[in-house]
Amino acid sequence: MSTVGDLYLESRLDFLRKTQNTDGGWGYFPAKQSWLEPTTYATLALHGTPGSDASFDRAWKLVRSWQTAEGSFRPSGQVQGGTWVTAHVVTLATVRGVYDDSVRRSVDWMLSVVGAEHTVLMRAASFLHLLKTKLDVSHEGWPWREGNAAWIEPTAHTLVALKKVAGSYKGGELEHRVRDGEALVLSRRCSDGGWNCGNPNVLNFDLPSYPETTGLALLGLQGRNASELAGPLDAARRFREETKSSLAKAWLTIALRCHRQNVRAPAGEGKVIGDIMLAALEALGHPDGNFPLFGTGGHA
Amino acid sequence: MTRRQFIPLVGVAATASYASIKLQKPPKLSDGPAGNSAVAIIRARSYSEDLVSRMLEGVRQTGLDARGKRVLLKPNLVEFDSSTVINTDASIIAAAVELFHRLGASDVRIGEGPGHRRDTLDLADDARYRATIPKFESIFTDLNRDDVSPIRGFADEPEFYFPNTVLGADLIVSLAKMKTHHWAGATLSMKNLFGLVPGAVYGWPKNKLHYIGIPRAVVELSRHFRNTFAIVDGVVGMEGNGPIQGTPKPAGVLVMGRDLVAVDSTCCRIMGIDPEKVEYLRMAADLGHVHPGRIEQRGETIASVRTNFALIEEFSGLRLV
Numbered sequence: 001m002s003t004v005g006d007l008y009l010e011s012r013l014d015f016l017r018k019t020q021n022t023d024g025g026w027g028y029f030p031a032k033q034s035w036l037e038p039t040t041y042a043t044l045a046l047h048g049t050p051g052s053d054a055s056f057d058r059a060w061k062l063v064r065s066w067q068t069a070e071g072s073f074r075p076s077g078q079v080q081g082g083t084w085v086t087a088h089v090v091t092l093a094t095v096r097g098v099y100d101d102s103v104r105r106s107v108d109w110m111l112s113v114v115g116a117e118h119t120v121l122m123r124a125a126s127f128l129h130l131l132k133t134k135l136d137v138s139h140e141g142w143p144w145r146e147g148n149a150a151w152i153e154p155t156a157h158t159l160v161a162l163k164k165v166a167g168s169y170k171g172g173e174l175e176h177r178v179r180d181g182e183a184l185v186l187s188r189r190c191s192d193g194g195w196n197c198g199n200p201n202v203l204n205f206d207l208p209s210y211p212e213t214t215g216l217a218l219l220g221l222q223g224r225n226a227s228e229l230a231g232p233l234d235a236a237r238r239f240r241e242e243t244k245s246s247l248a249k250a251w252l253t254i255a256l257r258c259h260r261q262n263v264r265a266p267a268g269e270g271k272v273i274g275d276i277m278l279a280a281l282e283a284l285g286h287p288d289g290n291f292p293l294f295g296t297g298g299h300a
Numbered sequence: 301m302t303r304r305q306f307i308p309l310v311g312v313a314a315t316a317s318y319a320s321i322k323l324q325k326p327p328k329l330s331d332g333p334a335g336n337s338a339v340a341i342i343r344a345r346s347y348s349e350d351l352v353s354r355m356l357e358g359v360r361q362t363g364l365d366a367r368g369k370r371v372l373l374k375p376n377l378v379e380f381d382s383s384t385v386i387n388t389d390a391s392i393i394a395a396a397v398e399l400f401h402r403l404g405a406s407d408v409r410i411g412e413g414p415g416h417r418r419d420t421l422d423l424a425d426d427a428r429y430r431a432t433i434p435k436f437e438s439i440f441t442d443l444n445r446d447d448v449s450p451i452r453g454f455a456d457e458p459e460f461y462f463p464n465t466v467l468g469a470d471l472i473v474s475l476a477k478m479k480t481h482h483w484a485g486a487t488l489s490m491k492n493l494f495g496l497v498p499g500a501v502y503g504w505p506k507n508k509l510h511y512i513g514i515p516r517a518v519v520e521l522s523r524h525f526r527n528t529f530a531i532v533d534g535v536v537g538m539e540g541n542g543p544i545q546g547t548p549k550p551a552g553v554l555v556m557g558r559d560l561v562a563v564d565s566t567c568c569r570i571m572g573i574d575p576e577k578v579e580y581l582r583m584a585a586d587l588g589h590v591h592p593g594r595i596e597q598r599g600e601t602i603a604s605v606r607t608n609f610a611l612i613e614e615f616s617g618l619r620l621v
Contacts, residue, residue: 245380
């Protein structure tokens with residue numbers, strides 16, 4: 001007999017199985033263009049479940065066709081130019097056990113990209129107090145798109161990918177970028193204990209954190225000292241209880257589980273609302289879900 | 301492009317826009333396009349009034365024809381904080397849906413791509429959109445995660461992507477909130493078009509627009525999307541440290557018109573802000589009218605509804621004297 005918890009997980013996995021596009025990917029919503037982000041989450045959520053090998057093969061083939069000449073990945077077949085989603089492909093590659101020239105070029109690309117605020121001019125502007133923000137621009141981090149500033153979410157996903165691939169990649173730059181990326185995340189913590197998109201203060205006004213980016217920041221910070229993360233983990237637990245955002249609850253659940261924190265299992269079956277990314281993340285965060293695939297094995 | 305190659309390239313742009321350092325003297329204010337623009341100022345002291353009738357009056361005064369058009373309503377949906385006035389009020393959107401059906405639109409959809417929060421549907425739920433607007437889920441599109449297509453000629457980019465829902469609309473109605481803004485001075489119907497840009501391509505926030513330059517990006521959006529109409533929710537606006545952390549400011553008006561530049565200039569004057577000092581309005585003066593002499597004010601007069609919005613220190617120089 002199925003338990004409520006089983007139904008919660010199975011209803012989401014069934015939804016994902018039924019919504020894979022014929023090209024092998026998933027859209028953000030059923031019957032929509034395939035995008036790399038929901039394809040990654042759906043693939044991870046289904047990994048290891050019955051029939052998932054063929055599903056993963058088709059998704060992997062599609063995703064690989066989106067690699068650019070410079071090693072990055074396009075966010076969808078309709079969009080030119082590589083973006084932050086390159087980190088997702090590296091994470092998928094580690095789950096798939098692939099480390100080939102294509103993956104190495106992706107890692108090289110990720111290591112070549114920095115937040116645009118880390119320039120001599122911006123650092124000079126910061127030194128002269130000409131910025132409207134209080135960002136520590138000494139750290140590099142990762143942007144959503146090359147040539148833009150670094151933000152928490154792309155930095156967190158890139159940290160997860162780099163930590164997961166670290167054992168295969170040869171080169172000292174990776175370790176440096178991971179350390180510096182973590183420093184960037186830590187430097188942008190909001191005064192209320194969590195993280196927002198990556199801008200904790202504007203014009204001397206503190207900005208509030210967001211629960212979803214707090215979860216993502218904690219994913220990126222896996223492996224840091226427990227004492228360093230005690231405050232943020234407290235905030236994450238509090239946000240998870242308070243948030244009205246299903247997406248935020250999903251990311252916080254995944255992050256807390258990856259940090260080996262006790263998280264209550266879903267109390268009911270829960271409604272699957274037709275949002276593929278959300279369904280995948282909710283499945284991943286289930287106690288029997290694949291949240292450990294976001295784990296970085298204690299790498300710090 | 302390698303790290304070494306791009307750092308020098310982004311340096312100047314980043315310093316000029318992201319840091320809001322003004323490297324260029326503001327351009328001379330254009331005389332604007334030929335003819336005048338009609339802008340309606342409609343009294344609406346509370347959200348419980350008959351807003352559809354108020355809006356119909358504004359449409360009649362500004363001469364909009366929506367018959368047979370596929371209409372996209374673009375609210376300003378920003379944050380999970382239903383106790384404040386950050387978002388366009390749900391009753392304004394519900395009224396606009398009914399308005400455009402009455403005006404004979406062939407299709408009325410609502411679309412929004414919030415700049416920071418990714419959980420758009422729950423955000424809409426928290427803002428009471430789902431509870432207030434009939435069949436909300438079936439007519440709403442999360443523009444951040446919609447299918448996209450490229451266009452050319454936007455801000456000198458070889459290609460720029462927009463949601464197919466936006467590109468397929470015959471008329472985009474900016475249902476903006478009357479608010480001060482800590483980067484742009486004021487956020488009104490033009491700045492509200494930032495939410496047309498898909499986060500799935502450009503991120504949260506849509507940092508690409510910051511690097512284009514906020515004023516320029518505002519103008520480019522208005523330049524590209526010309527089939528627009530504005531209904532600015534000034535029933536209760538936001539003053540001070542807007543667009544998120546400010547305080548409620550009742551202005552008791554809806555401001556409506558086809559010329560978004562003229563609508564926003566009128567809103568500024570109602571808020572006690574000099575539109576000729578707002579950079580994006582100066583830059584947009586070839587698209588629409590900023591000069592009061594070229595704006596035919598319908599309905600209420602500006603003087604009868606003007607209520608100065610508090611400005612943070614950085615924007616105190618914008619005050620209309």
